[in-house]
Amino acid sequence: MVESFFYSLGVYFEPRYAVGRNMLAKNTCLIGFVDDVYEAYAFYEELQYFTDAVPRFEIDVMDELPDDNQRITYETML
Structure with missing residues (x-):
């Protein structure tokens, strides 16, 4: 989760883009969870x-x- 937030911070680095930064971090985490379901848990x-x-x-x-x-x-x- 921290890595996805740092990634989104690199994309949206200005303070006015906080909403976009949060949305990108959440979507990146969700993609990671889906990837884990496919690789490790089934x-x-x-x-x-x-x-x-x-x-x-x-x-x-x-x-x-x-x-x-x-x-x-x-x-x-x-």
């Missing part, structure tokens, strides 16, 4: 459900996800 078969759920972008799909980490990440993305 098997290939489980990731097929998550990959199919992301383009649908519906809250009802959360019940179909097999893992708690995927459910939390999907809910955060929504």
Whole structure:
């Protein structure tokens, strides 16, 4: 999280861009969380459900996800 904030500080360094800096830091953290779900916390078969759920972008799909980490990440993305 600290790294993403420093990255956003390099992009938006002026004080008047604080909102953009916060949004960029949050989005960078979310991308990191999704990357961790794909790399460390699931098997290939489980990731097929998550990959199919992301383009649908519906809250009802959360019940179909097999893992708690995927459910939390999907809910955060929504």
